[in-house]
Amino acid sequence: MTWHDNDLMMYLVDESGKPITNFPAKCPVCGKEHAHILMHRFSDRTGFGTFWAWCDNCFSYTHCSYRVPKWWINPAFLDLDRLDSLVDYPHELQDKIDSWVNKLLE
Numbered sequence: 001m002t003w004h005d006n007d008l009m010m011y012l013v014d015e016s017g018k019p020i021t022n023f024p025a026k027c028p029v030c031g032k033e034h035a036h037i038l039m040h041r042f043s044d045r046t047g048f049g050t051f052w053a054w055c056d057n058c059f060s061y062t063h064c065s066y067r068v069p070k071w072w073i074n075p076a077f078l079d080l081d082r083l084d085s086l087v088d089y090p091h092e093l094q095d096k097i098d099s100w101v102n103k104l105l106e
């Protein structure tokens, strides 16, 4: 199974960048609770950064430049050298990432 780009994955967050639910979330593509997100803010001043979303059931994903919302805090456990446009690395760490995001949403 290989990852395939699907913009529907953006529906995991609303227009303000707020997730609609905790993670793992219901995947907008396959409907299974296997969807995850990650954000990374490059600049605190502008909020510019990156957004990833992926589903480890149907392997849909998306990656884009993003205005990262204020509630997001970059997790310290990520190896920034391994962050790229793919979701292989976030997929590896998805349990940790889900816990992080859920905690930020509390």
Ligand SMILES: [Zn+2]
Residues within 6 Å of the ligand: 027, 028, 029, 030, 031, 032, 034, 055, 056, 057, 058, 059, 060
């Ligand atoms: Zn899916």
